[in-house]
Amino acid sequence: MAVAWYRARLVESRPQTPTARTLVLRAPGWPGHLPGQHVDVRLTADDGYQAVRSYSLAAPTDGDRIELGVQSVPDGEVSPYLAEDLPAGAEVEVRGPLGNWFVWRPGGTDPVLLVAGGAGIVPLTAMVRARGEAGSPAPFHLLYSVRGPDSLWYRDHLAEDTPGLDVRIVYTRTAPPGTSRPPGRVTAADIPGVPAGRVYVCGPTDFVEAVDDLLIDLGRDPATIRTERFG
Structure with missing residues (x-):
């Protein structure tokens, strides 16, 4: 239809x-x-x-x-x-x-790993907000890669102290003062050690392919990884 x-x-x-x-x-x-x-x-x-x-x-x-x-x-x-x-x-x-492939349905309790590159944070933010509105107990872990502080989307949502939501930001070109991790692309060390569950990766094509490779190298089952790319 x-x-x-x-x-x-x-x-x-x-x-x-x-x-x-x-x-x-x-x-x-x-x-x-x-x-x-x-x-x-x-x-x-x-x-x-x-x-x-x-x-x-x-x-x-x-x-x-x-x-x-x-x-x-x-x-x-x-x-x-x-x-x-x-x-x-x-x-x-x-x-x-x-699009029915790259979706998260409120009601599940399995942990979720979200990995965003730049504007790829948009659909993942919808998932984070839906989790909050539903009062879902599912643990959410968000890894967000941006060029610098000026490129950060949804500052207010990401800054909220939300139980069960862990947010890590990786700066690839310019990091704000006091950031312990030097600027650079996402590496295996940046990816949270999340138990088996669904993974959503969204961003530019090169970013998504690189993260997908890292996840598989870390032992993640490819069947649990869902990706969406642009550019």
Whole structure:
């Protein structure tokens, strides 16, 4: 069955980094979604030209309200407009929810390992927030790799002292003062020793492939690893 398109109106836009924003939209008739799913966004120009791009949902289901994480890509056709120029009240079209592989369903109690590279934190944040809303006892361990402090998304959510949620941030280029780990790419030593459970890895293709290799080298069962990549 074809997935429907919905008209969605921008009600709020919040900065995350100098080049990334959270877009909050209302899409009447939205059927709900699972944490980890995404949508297609379609823009239509005055001359009828259309462009479609995929964006991850950053929050659990909340009626007809959806949150997207958008990273402005230099010379991009869609992301700079969404992140920098889309005015409040403007309408776009969204199709979804999409993707049933890369999802976490509240209700499980097994430990979960989340590994994010850059903007790959968006769908994983939806999982973290869904866990909190559901009061899930499942232990969550988040390893988040970013270039530097200015590239950090969702500072408030990650800074919360949430029981059962362990957050580790790895800086690859510039670390803030007082950080004991020197800047550098994620290594096996950075990956938490989490008991058997589901693993979700999201980020740029090279990052996801490198982390996937590290996990397997550490003895993780490939069947427990779910990945989503971009770029």
